[in-house]
Every structure is written in structure tokens, then in C-alpha cells.
Amino acid sequence: MAKRRKVGNLMALAVLSALVQRPMHPYQMASVLREHGKDQNMKIKWGSLYTVVQNLEKHGLVEATESVRQGGRPERTVYGITEAGRAELTDWVRELLSTPEQEQSRFTAALSVMAVLSPAEAADLLARRLTALEDKLAARRAALAEAAREVPRLFLVEEEYELAVADAEVGFVRGLLGELTSGTFPGLADWQVFSETGVVPPELAELMERGLHPQQP
Amino acid sequence: MAKRRKVGNLMALAVLSALVQRPMHPYQMASVLREHGKDQNMKIKWGSLYTVVQNLEKHGLVEATESVRQGGRPERTVYGITEAGRAELTDWVRELLSTPEQEQSRFTAALSVMAVLSPAEAADLLARRLTALEDKLAARRAALAEAAREVPRLFLVEEEYELAVADAEVGFVRGLLGELTSGTFPGLADWQVFSETGVVPPELAELMERGLHPQQP
DNA sequence: TCTTGATTACTCGTTTACGAGTATACGCAT
DNA sequence: ATGCGTATACTCGTAAACGAGTAATCAAGA
Numbered sequence: 001m002a003k004r005r006k007v008g009n010l011m012a013l014a015v016l017s018a019l020v021q022r023p024m025h026p027y028q029m030a031s032v033l034r035e036h037g038k039d040q041n042m043k044i045k046w047g048s049l050y051t052v053v054q055n056l057e058k059h060g061l062v063e064a065t066e067s068v069r070q071g072g073r074p075e076r077t078v079y080g081i082t083e084a085g086r087a088e089l090t091d092w093v094r095e096l097l098s099t100p101e102q103e104q105s106r107f108t109a110a111l112s113v114m115a116v117l118s119p120a121e122a123a124d125l126l127a128r129r130l131t132a133l134e135d136k137l138a139a140r141r142a143a144l145a146e147a148a149r150e151v152p153r154l155f156l157v158e159e160e161y162e163l164a165v166a167d168a169e170v171g172f173v174r175g176l177l178g179e180l181t182s183g184t185f186p187g188l189a190d191w192q193v194f195s196e197t198g199v200v201p202p203e204l205a206e207l208m209e210r211g212l213h214p215q216q217p
Numbered sequence: 218m219a220k221r222r223k224v225g226n227l228m229a230l231a232v233l234s235a236l237v238q239r240p241m242h243p244y245q246m247a248s249v250l251r252e253h254g255k256d257q258n259m260k261i262k263w264g265s266l267y268t269v270v271q272n273l274e275k276h277g278l279v280e281a282t283e284s285v286r287q288g289g290r291p292e293r294t295v296y297g298i299t300e301a302g303r304a305e306l307t308d309w310v311r312e313l314l315s316t317p318e319q320e321q322s323r324f325t326a327a328l329s330v331m332a333v334l335s336p337a338e339a340a341d342l343l344a345r346r347l348t349a350l351e352d353k354l355a356a357r358r359a360a361l362a363e364a365a366r367e368v369p370r371l372f373l374v375e376e377e378y379e380l381a382v383a384d385a386e387v388g389f390v391r392g393l394l395g396e397l398t399s400g401t402f403p404g405l406a407d408w409q410v411f412s413e414t415g416v417v418p419p420e421l422a423e424l425m426e427r428g429l430h431p432q433q434p
Numbered sequence: 435t436c437t438t439g440a441t442t443a444c445t446c447g448t449t450t451a452c453g454a455g456t457a458t459a460c461g462c463a464t
Numbered sequence: 465a466t467g468c469g470t471a472t473a474c475t476c477g478t479a480a481a482c483g484a485g486t487a488a489t490c491a492a493g494a
Binding site: 436438439440442444446448450454457463464 | 466467470471472473476478479480483484485486487488489492493
């Protein structure tokens with residue numbers, strides 16, 4: 001198993017990659033990340049940022065290079081990346097790129113407990129999601145196309161990836177919604193009965209007591 | 218903006234949904250979740266489980282119904298869901314289903330710093346990922362097909378969703394890898410030069426100083 | 435000129451998350 | 465009968481994540 005990172009937070013990765021360009025103080029890192037659109041995927045949490053930088057320093061991946069006081073403002077400590085930091089960065093990227101990891105999404109969680117709602121309500125909610133998803137996707141596509149006129153592909157791949165995934169989600173939701181509204185979703189009648197009366201159809205009852213989900217080996 | 222959940226951890230959602238069936242003590246929840254394959258997407262962290270149950274109790278979403286001591290074993294406290302708990306569960310599912318939220322994946326993070334590696338190495342790592350991804354996907358598909366013979370669709374949609382997304386990822390990685398190995402990836406030469414010499418091509422240099430990522434409105 | 439609002443630049447205290455550790459019971463093979 | 469591995473059922477301490485709060489600076493409008 002891959003050795004655990006001394007600093008595991010993905011914000012640490014962003015910090016490291018920002019410091020590769022030039023030394024900075026934490027607030028500056030935040031602005032740079034924000035400028036580069038990193039805050040879209042990863043809201044900047046102030047508490048975490050400073051904790052992360054501290055931890056990176058503790059492990060020798062970054063080091064304070066100077067400490068400037070400007071006027072009466074609080075002192076700004078400028079950090080630079082160390083050799084160990086560079087090594088950690090590349091090693092980490094290597095691992096992240098090569099090794100897929102099962103991540104858990106909120107929508108997956110929602111789907112797995114969807115049965116607590118009625119089919120009609122679920123369909124209604126999925127329809128809302130679909131609309132929101134489509135709007136967002138269109139906007140992001142437009143923004144990407146716009147950016148692509150100035151910025152090389154290399155710096156846009158992550159957005160391309162997210163759009164590909166978002167597209168798949170749209171497709172999935174559309175399909176599911178279609179089955180629900182057209183009534184072709186298998187087991188819809190049972191689900192309907194259950195949501196109205198709380199009665200679990202007999203052939204289901206036995207299943208509920210045992211493992212009923214796919215197990216991976 | 219949606220009011221923040223009193224207990225925001227997704228494990229709380231799982232706990233709540235387990236308790237809808239019948240009251241249980243925490244360890245039992247863990248076994249039930251494990252049986253239902255929830256541990257595949259969401260490793261059960263013992264510390265969190267007990268914290269989450271405590272928090273749920275503090276907010277009146279679950280309540281201790283009995284406390285059994287069996288032999289000399291530590292006391293097991295059995296928890297049941299309350300009316301407030303049921304309300305919270307359905308409300309939460311409604312929100313999760315209807316409102317898409319930008320989540321941040323490790324692979325996205327990796328792609329956004331891919332430039333620190335050489336194109337050749339990136340391609341190599343992506344090839345590894347692709348293989349792993351394909352194997353996993355095939356195994357999951359098989360497991361799903363197997364489960365589908367016994368279990369109704371309703372309890373498998375979340376796995377279907379994950380597979381749809383995984384499929385999109387495979388497609389994306391395959392495409393990107395293709396462009397990289399065939400040399401058709403735009404800007405590949407510049408990237409190559411940069412990775413060998415550290416020299417940023419002049420037309421890029423100016424971009425690096427300013428915002429160069431797509432901004433969403 | 436005075437005030438208001440935005441920006442800069444953090445600090446601190448409170449949750450939350452987690453994993454390693456603990457301790458008992460049970461089945462079964464020797 | 466005794467040892468040993470496995471399942472049960474947590475507890476606790478540490479580490480990480482966060483968000484609200486603070487306080488100074490600066491630009492621009494009233």
C-alpha cells in the first residue's frame with residue numbers, strides 16, 4: 001500500500017504546485033489559486049490553508065524564506081518550496097494519476113436512499129437536478145471554449161475531464177428520469193405501493209434481511 | 218442557501234436510513250451497512266460512526282431506546298430513529314437529489330498539476346490508470362449483473378450511476394492517452410521542451426502571470 | 435473630510451474525523 | 465481442558481478541518 005502522505009489534504013497539493021512557480025505568503029497563495037479557478041472545485045477554507053502550510057513546513061516540504069512587515073499590517077511570512085517538497089509533489093502526482101480510487105459522491109449517497117421518497121417525488125427532484133445540471137454544464141462548456149482561445153490544452157484538461165463526467169451524470173439522470181416518468185422502471189409499482197402504505201412486497205421482504213447489494217471481490 | 222445540516226457527515230445519512238428499518242446499536246449498523254455494500258463506497262471509520270451517532274442523539278434525530286448488557290460484554294446501547302430524524306432524512310435526500318454540487322475529485326487535482334511531469338511519464342501513468350480502471354469497471358459490471366438477478370433496480374441505481382461515471386472516466390482517459398501517444402495533443406512540443414529544460418515558451422510566460430483558467434459566472 | 439465598503443492578512447477556538455488500542459466472548463481444534 | 469483465532473463492541477487521544485472573528489489599509493464617494 002502506498003505510504004500515507006505526511007500532509008494528505010489536496011489543498012497541500014495546490015499549495016505545493018503554486019510554490020513551484022515562486023515563493024509566496026499564504027494569502028497570496030489563496031489569490032493565485034483563486035485566479036486560476038481552483039476555488040471553483042475547491043473552496044478555499046482559511047483555517048485549512050494556514051494549517052496546511054504549517055504542516056508542510058513541519059515536514060520540511062516548504063520553508064519560510066522571509067518575513068516582511070509592511071506598514072502596520074500583520075507580518076507576512078513568505079514560504080518557498082524545498083527539494084523535499086518538489087519530490088513529494090511529483091511523487092504525489094504520479095500516484096494520483098496512476099491509481100484510481102473509489103471516491104464517494106453525495107449523489108451516490110442520495111440514490112442509495114432514494115427509496116424513502118415516493119417515486120413521483122423522486123422523479124420531480126431528479127427533474128430539477130437535470131435542469132440545474134444542464135444549465136451549469138452549458139455555462140461551463142462556454143467558459144471552457146472561451147478560455148481555450150488563449151490558454152493551452154495542458155492547463156484545461158482538468159476542466160475537460162470534469163465536463164466529461166458531468167455529461168455522463170446528465171445522461172444518467174435523463175435516462176433514469178425517463179424510466180420513472182414513462183413508467184418503464186422495473187419495480188415501479190412495488191415502490192409505489194410501499195411509499196403509500198409502507199408495505200414491503202413479500203418477495204422483497206426476505207431480501208431486505210440479507211445482503212442485497214453487489215459485492216466486489 | 219440551504220440551512221446547514223446539524224449532522225453533515227454522509228455517514229449520518231447511512232445511519233438514519235439503517236435505523237428506518239429497525240432500531241439497532243452502533244456496531245450492528247456497521248454490519249448492516251457492510252452487508253449492503255455501503256462499505257465499498259464509504260469505508261466505515263469506527264471513530265466517526267460513534268461520533269455521528271452521538272451527534273444525531275444530541276440533535277434529537279435518534280434516541281437510545283434500550284441498553285442491554287449481555288454477559289460481561291460492554292453495554293450495547295440500541296438507538297431508534299425519531300420523528301425529527303425521519304423528517305431530517307427525507308428532507309436531506311430531497312436536497313441531495315435535487316441540488317447538484319460541485320465535488321472535488323483527486324483525479325481532477327492530479328490533472329491540474331500534471332504539467333510538473335514530462336509528457337512521456339504522464340502518458341505512462343495514465344496508461345496504468347486506464348488498465349486499472351478497465352479491470353475494475355469490468356468486475357463491477359459483472360457484480361452488478363449478478364446482483365440484478367435477485368435485487369430490484371431500485372436498490373442498484375447508485376451502482377449504475379457510479380458505473381456510468383466510471384465509464385465516462387475511462388473514455389476520457391483513453392482519449393487523452395491517445396492524443397498523448399499519437400502526438401496530436403496540442404502544445405505537446407512546448408510541454409516537452411519545458412519538462413526537459415524548464416524553459417517556458419515566451420507566449421506562455423505572460424499567461425502564467427495572469428488568470429489562465431476558465432471562470433464561471 | 436469623513437465614512438463606507440472592499441481587500442488584505444491572518445488568529446483562535448470549536449467541531450469533526452479518525453485509527454489504534456482494549457477487552458470480552460465464542461467456537462473449535464488439539 | 466486449554467489454547468488460539470476471530471468476531472463483537474466499543475473508547476480515547478490526537479490530528480485535521482473549519483468558520484467566525486479581528487484588525488489594519490486603501491479607494492472612492494458623499
